[in-house]
Amino acid sequence: MNCTFSIFSKRRRSAGRADRSSSAGFTLMELLIVISIIVILMLIAIPTANTIRKHTNEVSAQKSLQTIEQAQSMYEQNYPVTGYACTLQALSGEGSAGPPSATSSQLLSGQLTTGVKDGYIFNITNCVKSTANNSERVTSYTLTAVPATVGRSGDRGFCIEAGGPIKMDPAGGTNCTQMVQ
Template sequence: MTCTYWIFATPRRERSRATSSGFTLMELLIVISIIVILMLIAIPTANTIRKHTDEVSAQKSLQTIEQAQSMYATNYPVNGFACTLQALAGESTAGPPSPTSAQLISGQLTTGIKDGYIFSITNCTKVTVNNTDRVTGYVLTAVPATPGKTGDRGFCVESGGPIKMDPAGGSNCTQMVQ
């Protein structure tokens, strides 16, 4: 019995430090490494998605400006089309609509910069009728503010025509948007 007594009388060892609560340094480094790898995969994808959404927004904004041009020509037939975004814009608190402030577009489009694209009305074609200039044609352009970052393609619309694009990000639009 003394042997049995001796086995039971031996003090048990304390739990080792490895089984204490918490994470080891190696476990933390592995988790951090996995997070960094996932971020490196996700960030380029997020930038591509952002560029795509900016390009879609630019196309929709050009459609909005095109509709405003059509309404402007209907409301002010003597003037024809507007040659500036400011003529299409305007605040209702500034008084009634006029040819210089038609109140047809609002928001960021009035400034000419929206979602990483710069918008402008160019190449206005004028005809003089009864000593009054009437705009009969124009080109709407939307080019990326920072090519490669806010968008890769530039977009254009010629007086009621379809939206075309410049794959180089400029305003030399020759290809149809698909």
Template sequence: MTRTNLLLRRNRRPQPNGFTLMELLIVMAIIAILMLIAIPTMGNMKRYANETSAMQSIRAINMAESQFENTYPAQGYSCTLQALGGDPHSGPPSATSAQMLQQDLSTGIKSGYQFAIGNCTKNSANGSDRVTGYTITAQPLTVGQTGNRTFCSDQFGSIKFDPTGGTNCTQNLGQ
């Protein structure tokens, strides 16, 4: 090696290890921008998942109602979610605790939605009432946060919805 090369090597500053403040600020800005994009998308995904769960829960309630009517023909359909549910450890199934519906759904609240059975149509024959029709509603607990739409169904099984989250389910669900 020549003398000038040795001098150049000796006078050269060592490269600093790590990042400069400017590089760290740029990385933090990029992460902040990605978070601003991701957070609203996550909220939309949560609402969509809740709505999908509500539709599947309505289908499950319709299936339980059909099974209830076949098992207890004298009563017809059930007018309460509690009658469709019930604890399997509490004894054999009955018309007031049929054990045909999951316990979380039979409480009436699941995945940000409130479920109810109403508008029960009763026919009286031989001194007893037989339920021949019903309406299921699944309404978001907080419209715009837990879900955007209300879903409804009846004994015929078709699901309709109200896009505003109210209870006026008139639009057919594109199945």
């Protein structure tokens, strides 16, 4: 009697394991449904993420233009004979390279010194020079920030004329005629 009970209990245990293993997995249909739901959610989320990234890049470009504008003000105060800087390199520089100068004022640091930051390309253009007492002085300039790839890294271009407000070009260029809101 003892032997019969032990065989019966072994059969019962192995049958229970088979039932559990077949019910523990997912069917192919269930997996396909889950995958299709994930794909639909990704199709909704990816364009939204790209729009958010472009907007973030545009806000960063505007803030970076303000930073360059502040550096230009300090440069003009520090080097009144020279006036404003006509290159980003004149606003940048390393402290380890020696004391600040008109060609390396050490007023900008980080990515802005390269002219490329967060998908935007920065430049100082339209430098207007005047001559007084046999020396040239830069009296005006335009700062520009354009997307590296229009539509991908940003949609709008931004400009600041010396001491003025930020304006934008909705086409992504430097024809900045509209005020930023």
